[in-house]
Amino acid sequence: MIRVALPYHLQTLAGIRSEVTLTVAGPVTRDSVLDALEARYPVLRGTIRDHATRRRRPMVRFFACKEDLTHEPPDAPLPDAVASGAEPLLIVGAIAGG
Protein backbone atom coordinates (compact mmCIF):
# COMPACT_ATOMS: atom_id res chain seq x y z
CA MET A 1 0.00 0.00 0.00
CA ILE A 2 1.20 3.46 -0.82
CA ARG A 3 0.77 6.14 1.82
CA VAL A 4 -0.02 9.71 0.76
CA ALA A 5 -0.23 12.71 3.07
CA LEU A 6 -2.32 15.58 1.76
CA PRO A 7 -2.21 19.24 2.81
CA TYR A 8 -5.01 20.53 5.02
CA HIS A 9 -7.12 22.12 2.29
CA LEU A 10 -7.09 18.99 0.14
CA GLN A 11 -7.92 16.81 3.12
CA THR A 12 -10.93 19.03 3.74
CA LEU A 13 -11.93 18.90 0.11
CA ALA A 14 -11.70 15.13 0.01
CA GLY A 15 -13.38 14.73 3.38
CA ILE A 16 -10.53 12.86 5.04
CA ARG A 17 -8.53 13.49 8.16
CA SER A 18 -5.54 11.25 7.86
CA GLU A 19 -3.13 9.73 5.40
CA VAL A 20 -4.57 8.04 2.35
CA THR A 21 -3.52 4.50 1.52
CA LEU A 22 -3.62 3.48 -2.11
CA THR A 23 -2.96 0.45 -4.20
CA VAL A 24 -0.97 1.24 -7.30
CA ALA A 25 -0.73 -1.22 -10.17
CA GLY A 26 2.61 -1.26 -11.94
CA PRO A 27 5.55 1.05 -11.31
CA VAL A 28 5.17 3.39 -8.35
CA THR A 29 5.77 6.83 -9.78
CA ARG A 30 4.43 10.22 -8.89
CA ASP A 31 1.99 10.11 -11.77
CA SER A 32 0.78 6.60 -11.01
CA VAL A 33 0.21 7.51 -7.38
CA LEU A 34 -1.64 10.68 -8.36
CA ASP A 35 -3.71 8.72 -10.88
CA ALA A 36 -4.76 6.35 -8.11
CA LEU A 37 -5.39 9.23 -5.72
CA GLU A 38 -7.59 11.06 -8.22
CA ALA A 39 -9.48 7.88 -9.05
CA ARG A 40 -10.33 7.49 -5.38
CA TYR A 41 -11.07 11.18 -4.81
CA PRO A 42 -12.19 12.71 -8.11
CA VAL A 43 -12.67 16.09 -6.47
CA LEU A 44 -8.88 16.32 -6.30
CA ARG A 45 -8.58 16.30 -10.08
CA GLY A 46 -7.21 19.64 -11.13
CA THR A 47 -6.09 20.61 -7.64
CA ILE A 48 -2.64 18.99 -7.75
CA ARG A 49 -2.14 18.72 -11.50
CA ASP A 50 -3.56 21.15 -14.02
CA HIS A 51 -6.59 19.74 -15.83
CA ALA A 52 -5.39 20.79 -19.24
CA THR A 53 -1.63 20.25 -19.11
CA ARG A 54 -1.49 17.51 -16.44
CA ARG A 55 1.52 19.32 -15.04
CA ARG A 56 2.05 20.01 -11.36
CA ARG A 57 0.36 23.18 -10.21
CA PRO A 58 3.07 25.75 -9.53
CA MET A 59 2.66 25.93 -5.76
CA VAL A 60 2.37 22.22 -5.07
CA ARG A 61 5.46 20.28 -4.02
CA PHE A 62 6.25 16.62 -3.40
CA PHE A 63 8.49 15.41 -0.58
CA ALA A 64 9.45 11.93 0.62
CA CYS A 65 12.19 10.46 2.77
CA LYS A 66 13.42 13.97 3.63
CA GLU A 67 13.99 14.72 -0.05
CA ASP A 68 12.33 17.25 -2.34
CA LEU A 69 11.11 15.25 -5.32
CA THR A 70 9.21 18.12 -6.89
CA HIS A 71 11.46 18.49 -9.86
CA GLU A 72 11.96 14.80 -10.52
CA PRO A 73 10.28 13.53 -13.70
CA PRO A 74 6.68 12.56 -12.92
CA ASP A 75 7.24 9.10 -14.34
CA ALA A 76 10.41 8.45 -12.32
CA PRO A 77 10.19 5.67 -9.72
CA LEU A 78 9.50 6.92 -6.21
CA PRO A 79 11.87 5.79 -3.43
CA ASP A 80 11.58 2.17 -2.33
CA ALA A 81 10.43 3.30 1.10
CA VAL A 82 7.43 5.00 -0.51
CA ALA A 83 6.72 2.04 -2.76
CA SER A 84 6.79 -0.29 0.24
CA GLY A 85 4.62 1.95 2.38
CA ALA A 86 7.34 2.55 4.95
CA GLU A 87 7.31 6.27 4.21
CA PRO A 88 4.50 8.50 2.90
CA LEU A 89 4.57 10.66 -0.19
CA LEU A 90 4.00 14.16 1.16
CA ILE A 91 1.99 16.54 -1.03
CA VAL A 92 2.69 20.01 0.25
CA GLY A 93 1.36 23.47 -0.45
CA ALA A 94 4.42 25.65 -0.93
CA ILE A 95 5.09 28.23 1.73
CA ALA A 96 4.04 31.68 0.61
CA GLY A 97 3.83 35.07 2.14
CA GLY A 98 6.20 37.05 4.28
Add this chain to the structure above:
Amino acid sequence: MSAIRVLVGTRKGAFVLTADGQRRDWSVAGPHFAGWEVYHLKGSPAEPDRIYASQSGGWFGQVIQRSNDGGLTWEQPGSAPAARDASPDAAAGAPMPGGESNRFLYDTSEETGRPLTTHQWYDGTQHPWEFARVWHLEPSLTDPGVVYAGVEDAALFRSNDGGESWHELAGLRGHDTGAEWVPGAGGMCLHTILLDPGDPERMFVAISAAGSFRTDDGGRTWTTINRGLHSGFLPDPTAEIGHCVHRLALHPSNPDRLFMQKHWDVMRSDDAGANWYEVSGDLPSDFGFPIHVHAHEPETVYVVPIKSDSEHYPPEGKLRVYRSRTGGNEWEALTEGLPQKDCYVNVLRDAMAVDSLDPCGVYFGTTGGQVYVSPDGGDHWTAIVRDLPSVLSVEVQTLP
Protein backbone atom coordinates in the same frame (compact mmCIF):
# COMPACT_ATOMS: atom_id res chain seq x y z
CA MET B 1 -43.24 36.85 6.10
CA SER B 2 -40.49 37.07 3.52
CA ALA B 3 -36.92 36.26 4.38
CA ILE B 4 -33.60 37.50 3.08
CA ARG B 5 -30.49 35.47 2.42
CA VAL B 6 -27.28 37.33 1.69
CA LEU B 7 -24.49 35.31 0.06
CA VAL B 8 -21.07 36.77 0.79
CA GLY B 9 -17.86 35.66 -0.91
CA THR B 10 -14.63 36.68 0.80
CA ARG B 11 -10.88 36.18 0.56
CA LYS B 12 -11.10 33.47 3.20
CA GLY B 13 -14.39 31.70 2.71
CA ALA B 14 -18.11 32.19 2.18
CA PHE B 15 -20.75 33.40 4.59
CA VAL B 16 -24.52 33.23 4.52
CA LEU B 17 -26.39 36.01 6.32
CA THR B 18 -30.10 35.59 6.97
CA ALA B 19 -32.89 37.74 8.36
CA ASP B 20 -36.63 38.09 8.13
CA GLY B 21 -38.22 40.76 6.02
CA GLN B 22 -37.61 43.42 8.63
CA ARG B 23 -33.89 43.09 7.90
CA ARG B 24 -32.92 44.08 11.43
CA ASP B 25 -31.81 40.88 13.20
CA TRP B 26 -29.27 38.84 11.30
CA SER B 27 -27.77 35.40 11.67
CA VAL B 28 -24.31 34.73 10.28
CA ALA B 29 -23.31 31.24 9.08
CA GLY B 30 -19.82 30.37 7.93
CA PRO B 31 -17.12 30.36 6.96
CA HIS B 32 -17.84 27.80 4.30
CA PHE B 33 -14.76 26.65 2.35
CA ALA B 34 -12.65 28.25 5.07
CA GLY B 35 -9.34 29.59 3.96
CA TRP B 36 -10.21 29.61 0.26
CA GLU B 37 -11.06 32.59 -1.89
CA VAL B 38 -14.72 32.62 -2.82
CA TYR B 39 -15.06 35.02 -5.69
CA HIS B 40 -18.79 34.58 -6.10
CA LEU B 41 -21.90 32.72 -4.97
CA LYS B 42 -25.28 32.99 -6.56
CA GLY B 43 -28.60 31.24 -6.13
CA SER B 44 -30.81 29.93 -8.90
CA PRO B 45 -33.79 32.23 -9.50
CA ALA B 46 -35.73 29.14 -10.56
CA GLU B 47 -34.85 27.12 -7.46
CA PRO B 48 -33.52 29.46 -4.75
CA ASP B 49 -32.20 26.76 -2.43
CA ARG B 50 -29.80 25.76 -5.18
CA ILE B 51 -26.72 27.93 -4.81
CA TYR B 52 -23.54 27.80 -6.84
CA ALA B 53 -20.19 28.91 -5.42
CA SER B 54 -16.77 29.51 -6.91
CA GLN B 55 -14.02 28.38 -4.52
CA SER B 56 -10.46 28.94 -5.62
CA GLY B 57 -6.94 29.50 -4.44
CA GLY B 58 -3.44 30.00 -5.70
CA TRP B 59 -2.27 26.62 -4.47
CA PHE B 60 -4.97 24.21 -5.52
CA GLY B 61 -6.91 25.98 -8.24
CA GLN B 62 -10.62 26.00 -8.88
CA VAL B 63 -13.42 24.11 -7.17
CA ILE B 64 -17.10 24.50 -7.94
CA GLN B 65 -19.45 23.99 -5.03
CA ARG B 66 -23.20 23.58 -5.07
CA SER B 67 -25.81 23.60 -2.34
CA ASN B 68 -29.34 22.29 -2.71
CA ASP B 69 -30.51 23.38 0.72
CA GLY B 70 -29.92 27.09 0.77
CA GLY B 71 -26.29 26.93 1.81
CA LEU B 72 -26.56 24.58 4.78
CA THR B 73 -24.59 21.80 3.06
CA TRP B 74 -22.39 21.78 -0.01
CA GLU B 75 -21.09 19.31 -2.56
CA GLN B 76 -18.90 19.35 -5.62
CA PRO B 77 -21.42 18.75 -8.41
CA GLY B 78 -21.21 15.21 -9.71
CA SER B 79 -18.82 14.02 -7.03
CA ALA B 80 -19.75 11.77 -4.19
CA PRO B 81 -20.43 13.66 -0.99
CA ALA B 82 -17.30 13.90 1.11
CA ALA B 83 -18.66 11.65 3.84
CA ARG B 84 -19.02 8.79 1.40
CA ASP B 85 -15.37 8.98 0.45
CA ALA B 86 -14.58 7.15 3.66
CA SER B 87 -16.90 4.27 2.80
CA PRO B 88 -15.63 0.70 2.47
CA ASP B 89 -15.90 0.96 -1.31
CA ALA B 90 -13.64 3.94 -1.30
CA ALA B 91 -11.18 2.23 0.99
CA ALA B 92 -11.08 -0.67 -1.41
CA GLY B 93 -10.10 1.67 -4.17
CA ALA B 94 -13.33 1.67 -6.15
CA PRO B 95 -13.34 4.75 -8.35
CA MET B 96 -16.03 7.32 -7.72
CA PRO B 97 -17.73 9.50 -10.27
CA GLY B 98 -17.14 13.18 -10.67
CA GLY B 99 -14.13 15.39 -10.83
CA GLU B 100 -15.37 17.20 -13.90
CA SER B 101 -16.99 20.12 -12.11
CA ASN B 102 -13.73 22.02 -11.83
CA ARG B 103 -12.61 21.21 -15.37
CA PHE B 104 -12.64 24.33 -17.50
CA LEU B 105 -10.95 23.56 -20.77
CA TYR B 106 -10.81 26.13 -23.52
CA ASP B 107 -12.39 25.02 -26.75
CA THR B 108 -9.87 25.28 -29.55
CA SER B 109 -11.69 23.07 -32.03
CA GLU B 110 -12.26 24.12 -35.60
CA GLU B 111 -15.89 23.03 -35.44
CA THR B 112 -17.21 25.14 -32.60
CA GLY B 113 -15.19 28.27 -32.82
CA ARG B 114 -11.68 29.01 -33.87
CA PRO B 115 -8.44 27.50 -32.70
CA LEU B 116 -7.67 30.58 -30.67
CA THR B 117 -4.81 29.71 -28.35
CA THR B 118 -3.18 33.03 -27.50
CA HIS B 119 -4.07 36.59 -26.58
CA GLN B 120 -2.03 39.73 -26.19
CA TRP B 121 0.17 39.93 -23.11
CA TYR B 122 1.27 43.01 -21.16
CA ASP B 123 4.41 43.31 -23.27
CA GLY B 124 2.54 43.08 -26.56
CA THR B 125 3.54 39.51 -27.31
CA GLN B 126 1.03 36.70 -27.67
CA HIS B 127 0.43 34.62 -24.54
CA PRO B 128 -1.32 31.27 -24.11
CA TRP B 129 -4.86 31.35 -22.80
CA GLU B 130 -4.58 29.94 -19.27
CA PHE B 131 -7.48 29.18 -16.97
CA ALA B 132 -7.04 30.73 -13.52
CA ARG B 133 -10.43 30.89 -11.77
CA VAL B 134 -14.14 31.50 -12.02
CA TRP B 135 -14.95 35.10 -11.24
CA HIS B 136 -18.71 35.01 -11.65
CA LEU B 137 -21.47 32.41 -11.72
CA GLU B 138 -24.80 33.30 -13.31
CA PRO B 139 -27.57 30.72 -12.96
CA SER B 140 -30.27 30.59 -15.60
CA LEU B 141 -33.40 32.58 -14.86
CA THR B 142 -35.60 29.56 -15.59
CA ASP B 143 -33.62 26.30 -15.43
CA PRO B 144 -31.85 25.42 -12.15
CA GLY B 145 -29.56 23.04 -14.00
CA VAL B 146 -28.15 25.70 -16.31
CA VAL B 147 -25.45 28.03 -15.08
CA TYR B 148 -22.89 30.25 -16.78
CA ALA B 149 -19.37 30.91 -15.54
CA GLY B 150 -17.22 33.90 -16.37
CA VAL B 151 -13.58 32.97 -16.01
CA GLU B 152 -10.01 34.25 -16.08
CA ASP B 153 -8.42 34.16 -18.69
CA ALA B 154 -11.54 35.67 -20.14
CA ALA B 155 -14.05 33.18 -21.47
CA LEU B 156 -17.64 32.16 -20.93
CA PHE B 157 -18.57 28.62 -19.95
CA ARG B 158 -21.96 26.98 -19.61
CA SER B 159 -23.11 23.95 -17.65
CA ASN B 160 -26.34 22.18 -18.51
CA ASP B 161 -26.11 19.68 -15.65
CA GLY B 162 -26.01 21.77 -12.53
CA GLY B 163 -22.29 22.43 -12.64
CA GLU B 164 -21.17 18.81 -13.10
CA SER B 165 -19.48 19.60 -16.42
CA TRP B 166 -18.71 22.71 -18.38
CA HIS B 167 -18.28 23.65 -22.02
CA GLU B 168 -17.02 26.88 -23.42
CA LEU B 169 -19.19 29.16 -25.52
CA ALA B 170 -16.23 29.59 -27.79
CA GLY B 171 -17.78 32.13 -30.09
CA LEU B 172 -16.94 34.86 -27.60
CA ARG B 173 -13.19 34.29 -27.62
CA GLY B 174 -13.50 33.52 -31.31
CA HIS B 175 -14.69 37.06 -31.89
CA ASP B 176 -12.50 38.79 -34.43
CA THR B 177 -10.86 40.82 -31.69
CA GLY B 178 -10.05 37.93 -29.31
CA ALA B 179 -6.35 37.77 -30.01
CA GLU B 180 -6.08 41.49 -29.20
CA TRP B 181 -7.62 41.30 -25.72
CA VAL B 182 -5.23 42.26 -22.96
CA PRO B 183 -5.36 41.67 -19.21
CA GLY B 184 -5.86 44.51 -16.77
CA ALA B 185 -3.97 44.72 -13.51
CA GLY B 186 -6.27 42.14 -11.94
CA GLY B 187 -5.91 39.68 -14.78
CA MET B 188 -8.03 39.21 -17.89
CA CYS B 189 -11.34 38.23 -16.43
CA LEU B 190 -14.90 37.87 -17.60
CA HIS B 191 -16.63 39.26 -14.53
CA THR B 192 -20.11 40.31 -15.56
CA ILE B 193 -22.88 38.18 -17.07
CA LEU B 194 -26.35 39.68 -17.52
CA LEU B 195 -29.20 37.53 -18.79
CA ASP B 196 -32.02 39.28 -20.61
CA PRO B 197 -35.24 38.26 -18.86
CA GLY B 198 -37.26 38.92 -22.00
CA ASP B 199 -35.06 37.11 -24.49
CA PRO B 200 -33.35 33.84 -23.53
CA GLU B 201 -31.04 34.15 -26.53
CA ARG B 202 -29.64 37.50 -25.42
CA MET B 203 -26.98 38.11 -22.83
CA PHE B 204 -24.38 40.69 -22.04
CA VAL B 205 -20.88 40.12 -20.69
CA ALA B 206 -18.02 42.39 -19.69
CA ILE B 207 -14.31 41.68 -19.69
CA SER B 208 -11.43 43.57 -18.14
CA ALA B 209 -9.81 44.92 -20.16
CA ALA B 210 -11.54 44.12 -23.43
CA GLY B 211 -14.95 45.73 -22.95
CA SER B 212 -18.57 44.68 -23.30
CA PHE B 213 -20.12 42.15 -25.62
CA ARG B 214 -23.66 41.05 -26.49
CA THR B 215 -25.01 37.87 -27.99
CA ASP B 216 -28.44 37.57 -29.56
CA ASP B 217 -28.18 33.88 -30.39
CA GLY B 218 -27.52 32.18 -27.10
CA GLY B 219 -23.78 32.69 -27.13
CA ARG B 220 -22.83 31.43 -30.58
CA THR B 221 -21.88 34.83 -31.96
CA TRP B 222 -21.04 38.08 -30.23
CA THR B 223 -20.98 41.79 -30.98
CA THR B 224 -18.78 44.35 -29.27
CA ILE B 225 -20.91 47.00 -27.58
CA ASN B 226 -18.42 49.70 -26.70
CA ARG B 227 -19.42 52.59 -28.95
CA GLY B 228 -19.40 55.81 -26.96
CA LEU B 229 -16.84 54.67 -24.40
CA HIS B 230 -13.77 56.83 -23.96
CA SER B 231 -10.72 55.42 -22.20
CA GLY B 232 -7.78 57.75 -21.83
CA PHE B 233 -5.34 54.92 -21.22
CA LEU B 234 -5.81 53.61 -24.77
CA PRO B 235 -3.83 54.89 -27.74
CA ASP B 236 -7.19 55.33 -29.44
CA PRO B 237 -9.52 56.29 -26.59
CA THR B 238 -12.60 55.28 -28.57
CA ALA B 239 -11.26 51.97 -29.85
CA GLU B 240 -13.64 49.08 -30.42
CA ILE B 241 -12.00 47.03 -27.63
CA GLY B 242 -9.59 47.53 -24.77
CA HIS B 243 -11.94 49.33 -22.38
CA CYS B 244 -11.80 48.41 -18.72
CA VAL B 245 -15.47 47.90 -18.00
CA HIS B 246 -15.91 47.25 -14.30
CA ARG B 247 -19.58 46.25 -14.10
CA LEU B 248 -22.85 46.33 -16.03
CA ALA B 249 -26.38 46.46 -14.63
CA LEU B 250 -29.91 46.39 -15.97
CA HIS B 251 -33.46 46.43 -14.67
CA PRO B 252 -35.57 43.43 -15.70
CA SER B 253 -38.42 45.65 -16.84
CA ASN B 254 -36.27 47.37 -19.45
CA PRO B 255 -33.30 45.21 -20.44
CA ASP B 256 -32.40 47.49 -23.33
CA ARG B 257 -31.31 50.09 -20.82
CA LEU B 258 -27.88 49.27 -19.47
CA PHE B 259 -25.78 51.02 -16.89
CA MET B 260 -22.01 50.70 -16.72
CA GLN B 261 -19.37 51.55 -14.16
CA LYS B 262 -16.22 51.84 -16.21
CA HIS B 263 -12.66 52.24 -14.97
CA TRP B 264 -13.51 55.89 -15.14
CA ASP B 265 -17.00 57.12 -16.12
CA VAL B 266 -20.51 55.99 -15.32
CA MET B 267 -22.25 55.23 -18.59
CA ARG B 268 -25.72 54.45 -19.85
CA SER B 269 -27.12 52.85 -22.97
CA ASP B 270 -30.75 52.93 -24.05
CA ASP B 271 -30.31 50.57 -26.99
CA ALA B 272 -28.90 47.35 -25.52
CA GLY B 273 -25.36 48.61 -25.62
CA ALA B 274 -25.25 49.78 -29.24
CA ASN B 275 -24.44 53.29 -28.03
CA TRP B 276 -23.31 54.62 -24.68
CA TYR B 277 -23.32 58.08 -23.17
CA GLU B 278 -21.86 59.35 -19.95
CA VAL B 279 -24.10 59.97 -16.93
CA SER B 280 -21.43 60.64 -14.31
CA GLY B 281 -22.94 64.09 -13.78
CA ASP B 282 -22.17 65.52 -10.35
CA LEU B 283 -20.48 62.49 -8.78
CA PRO B 284 -17.42 63.39 -6.69
CA SER B 285 -15.49 60.75 -8.65
CA ASP B 286 -16.68 58.62 -11.52
CA PHE B 287 -14.16 55.89 -10.81
CA GLY B 288 -15.59 52.86 -9.03
CA PHE B 289 -16.47 49.22 -9.33
CA PRO B 290 -20.09 48.21 -8.62
CA ILE B 291 -23.25 49.60 -10.13
CA HIS B 292 -26.75 48.40 -9.41
CA VAL B 293 -30.38 49.25 -10.17
CA HIS B 294 -33.21 49.53 -7.64
CA ALA B 295 -35.55 46.53 -7.66
CA HIS B 296 -38.70 48.53 -8.37
CA GLU B 297 -37.49 51.80 -9.86
CA PRO B 298 -35.74 51.24 -13.20
CA GLU B 299 -34.35 54.79 -13.17
CA THR B 300 -32.83 54.52 -9.71
CA VAL B 301 -29.16 53.56 -9.82
CA TYR B 302 -26.48 53.09 -7.17
CA VAL B 303 -22.70 53.49 -7.37
CA VAL B 304 -19.88 53.78 -4.85
CA PRO B 305 -17.38 56.42 -5.99
CA ILE B 306 -13.73 55.61 -5.40
CA LYS B 307 -11.08 58.30 -5.43
CA SER B 308 -9.09 57.12 -8.43
CA ASP B 309 -7.48 54.23 -10.22
CA SER B 310 -4.35 54.93 -8.19
CA GLU B 311 -6.08 55.28 -4.83
CA HIS B 312 -8.74 52.63 -4.33
CA TYR B 313 -10.66 54.13 -1.44
CA PRO B 314 -13.53 56.59 -1.01
CA PRO B 315 -12.85 60.28 -1.65
CA GLU B 316 -12.05 62.20 1.55
CA GLY B 317 -12.18 58.98 3.59
CA LYS B 318 -16.01 59.13 3.51
CA LEU B 319 -17.84 55.99 2.51
CA ARG B 320 -20.75 57.20 0.40
CA VAL B 321 -23.16 55.37 -1.82
CA TYR B 322 -24.53 57.62 -4.51
CA ARG B 323 -28.05 57.26 -5.82
CA SER B 324 -29.54 58.70 -8.95
CA ARG B 325 -33.31 58.64 -9.34
CA THR B 326 -33.07 59.98 -12.85
CA GLY B 327 -31.08 57.27 -14.58
CA GLY B 328 -27.83 59.11 -13.99
CA ASN B 329 -26.38 62.63 -14.17
CA GLU B 330 -28.04 63.82 -10.94
CA TRP B 331 -26.68 62.00 -7.90
CA GLU B 332 -27.23 62.26 -4.16
CA ALA B 333 -24.88 61.06 -1.45
CA LEU B 334 -26.26 58.42 0.91
CA THR B 335 -24.30 58.60 4.14
CA GLU B 336 -26.61 57.88 7.08
CA GLY B 337 -24.98 55.07 9.03
CA LEU B 338 -21.85 54.87 6.89
CA PRO B 339 -18.43 56.00 8.19
CA GLN B 340 -17.80 59.59 7.23
CA LYS B 341 -14.21 59.89 8.29
CA ASP B 342 -11.05 57.79 8.16
CA CYS B 343 -12.61 55.16 5.91
CA TYR B 344 -10.26 53.67 3.33
CA VAL B 345 -11.99 50.50 2.19
CA ASN B 346 -12.96 49.58 -1.34
CA VAL B 347 -16.16 48.04 -2.69
CA LEU B 348 -15.48 45.53 -5.44
CA ARG B 349 -17.48 45.03 -8.61
CA ASP B 350 -19.60 42.08 -7.49
CA ALA B 351 -20.04 43.29 -3.93
CA MET B 352 -23.36 45.13 -4.25
CA ALA B 353 -26.88 43.76 -4.59
CA VAL B 354 -30.53 44.59 -3.94
CA ASP B 355 -33.44 42.60 -2.58
CA SER B 356 -36.94 42.75 -4.02
CA LEU B 357 -38.89 43.68 -0.92
CA ASP B 358 -40.76 46.95 -0.68
CA PRO B 359 -39.04 49.13 0.30
CA CYS B 360 -36.09 47.79 -1.64
CA GLY B 361 -33.06 46.74 0.39
CA VAL B 362 -29.58 47.61 -0.81
CA TYR B 363 -26.48 45.72 0.30
CA PHE B 364 -22.76 46.02 -0.20
CA GLY B 365 -19.57 44.55 1.22
CA THR B 366 -16.17 46.14 1.64
CA THR B 367 -12.57 45.09 1.48
CA GLY B 368 -12.51 45.85 5.21
CA GLY B 369 -14.94 43.01 5.88
CA GLN B 370 -18.10 45.00 6.55
CA VAL B 371 -21.41 44.10 4.95
CA TYR B 372 -23.91 46.94 5.05
CA VAL B 373 -27.65 46.88 4.50
CA SER B 374 -30.08 49.66 3.86
CA PRO B 375 -33.66 48.43 4.23
CA ASP B 376 -35.05 51.65 2.79
CA GLY B 377 -33.44 52.06 -0.60
CA GLY B 378 -30.27 53.67 0.66
CA ASP B 379 -31.57 56.27 3.10
CA HIS B 380 -30.24 54.54 6.21
CA TRP B 381 -27.46 51.98 6.56
CA THR B 382 -26.36 49.56 9.23
CA ALA B 383 -23.59 46.99 9.29
CA ILE B 384 -24.80 43.40 9.34
CA VAL B 385 -21.26 42.29 10.15
CA ARG B 386 -18.10 44.31 10.55
CA ASP B 387 -15.21 41.93 10.67
CA LEU B 388 -15.41 39.37 7.90
CA PRO B 389 -12.42 38.76 5.65
CA SER B 390 -12.15 41.12 2.71
CA VAL B 391 -15.43 40.90 0.79
CA LEU B 392 -15.29 39.90 -2.86
CA SER B 393 -18.97 39.50 -3.67
CA VAL B 394 -22.45 40.03 -2.28
CA GLU B 395 -25.64 38.52 -3.68
CA VAL B 396 -29.10 38.69 -2.16
CA GLN B 397 -32.01 36.28 -2.33
CA THR B 398 -35.52 37.35 -1.42
CA LEU B 399 -37.34 34.27 -0.18
CA PRO B 400 -41.08 33.80 0.30
